[in-house]
Amino acid sequence: MDAAERKRKIIIGSALIATLIAALLVEDEEEFAFQMAEAPLQPFRTTQEKNRKPETNTVQLDVSKLGQRKFNSQAGELFASTTWMPKQVMRNDPEEHEFKIVQPVKIAPPAPTAPPLQFKYAGKTIADNQTWVFLSQSGENFITKLGGKINDQYRLDAINDDTVTVTYLPLNMKQTLTINQKLAGNFR
Template structure:
């Protein structure tokens, strides 16, 4: 009986070894990994099994399971849709302004009652008194010791021209 028992154990261990070796040899790595992973889940004691060892990254992710999936008992709420509309910016109307004074102060001649002012614009030289209009564009309103007050006639905007210090 000892020989018969030894033959049965040898046959059992040989068959077990052949079955353990066969899936890796004939059927590839995937089924072996799934078999090992299935056995690991069935045991009560926690065991660490590297499911992704030897598998491409996408396949390893595909076989993973969510242990605590979220459950909802109510239907998901529908959210309001938002449509984008182009923003129409109202054009900002800038009030027209008078251009810079084209004149340069050259000098003055006379006394307080009859004061003449010499202004130059490019090659033109103007001799003006208080109240005179220059080319229907500027009017000399006031002459003081340090500045001239001119009005740009198309927009009626006052401008000043510095004439330096008092004589």
């Protein structure tokens, strides 16, 4: 066995011995703590308290003579209830205290409306006495004539120089698409 290996074994051996000693000390502390926990606790008394004789007659304090605590009036009421509801005034009117049967109010849901038009006008052309309109929506192009359907949800009803009128078929509601004359061109 060479010197380096011998030195390594001495270090490992002394570490093992130190670990065993530490484990034994920890076990002793746990047993001591366990024994202390089982013993009933006695209140700590000074030597003067131990030598003092217990008093047999005690004086009763009249609490009503202490009075109430005075608070600063600017502090307000510390435990006041806070609410956004206005205070209700109680009246001594006998009719006011009678129970009244009130029918619940039924609120009708709002009427359905057509979604806003997402079409953009691309142009129009007239061929064989029929007007064809070019519309685009989200990169998809549609070509339809008057009375034709778009996506089975819209029907082209009318076209003039300023507007295109379509009907939203699920609700049978008419909607108008404004044509920007500067950008729109007529194809013939």
